[in-house]
Amino acid sequence: MIRLPRLSPAAPERFPDPRTALAEPNGLLAFGGDLSPARLLAAYGQGIFPWFGEGEPILWWSPDPRCVFRTDALRINRSLRRQLRGSSWQLSVDRAFEAVIRACAEPREGHAGTWIVPGMIDAYTRLHHLGHAHSVEVWDGTRLVGGIYGVAIGRLFCGESMFSAESGGSKLALAALAGLLRAWGWPLIDTQVANAHTLGLGAEEIPRERYLCEAARLTALPGRVGNWAEDGTPLVRAVLAQAAG
Structure with a gap:
């Protein structure tokens, strides 16, 4: 079973260390949170981006290689x-x-x-x-x-x-x-x-x-x-x- 960190709505700048992302699926790091400007800018600044489909929770990624x-x-x-x-x-x-x-x-x-x-x-x-x-x-x-x-x-x-x-x-x-x-x-x-x-x-x-x-x-x-x-x-x-x- 995959256990992923869930992002806190109260701390948009906080993400897990991208180096802890899963190897399979490659780069999956965390879920949840929101797509507020503050969170998106914090994510990109740490080498992280959102990618998810319709009906899925917000998923955050940092793949290796890039x-x-x-x-x-x-x-x-x-x-x-x-x-x-x-x-x-x-x-x-x-x-x-x-x-x-x-x-x-x-x-x-x-x-x-x-x-x-x-x-x-x-x-x-x-x-x-x-x-x-x-x-x-x-x-x-x-x-x-x-x-x-x-x-x-x-x-x-x-x-x-x-x-x-x-x-x-x-x-x-x-x-x-x-x-x-x-x-x-x-x-x-x-x-x-x-x-x-x-x-x-x-x-x-x-x-x-x-x-x-x-x-x-x-x-x-x-x-x-x-x-x-x-x-x-x-x-x-x-x-x-x-x-x-």
Whole structure:
């Protein structure tokens, strides 16, 4: 029988040591609590994130190994560059956060449900309004064709999910986010758990202990709280112009 710590509603900043997470299922650490801004920010600052399905209690995870992107290593590949030449696609930052998270929550081909349940949408939208969660959007005219969203704490960006309504939409959003963060001196995008898609885009797995050390260092640095649209949109547009040039 699995015995997991239950989080106290009275102490949103308190989590068990991530090193005590289960090996099977990999990274399961605790359950309960809530999705308040204070608890979410405390979790990400300690290398922990929520992941659960409809009808399940809130589950908290810190897997080993951890999957990450290095912002200085992520580039737009040749096939996407060719696609962008002559394309009318445009990029923005923090223009349509809720539309991006709702698009990410749509069921994917081959999957019956989604982990981005209504409570998660509400919680991350609240974080966005507080200036801690951000999105990069890909547009074809007024149509949203791709995007990515996640949480920023210090100089660490914790990517949550991305989507494509057109081939290449999520790849461009990810590359644009990496370019934006690289320009600001943010070295890492956390993507939590590896899959074939993220590994194919250049993600790498690192030991949890190393990730926790990097996360502690980066989250202690001064970051950018607030809406990123004004400063971020020109930078992602420069990424697009360079790729399509």
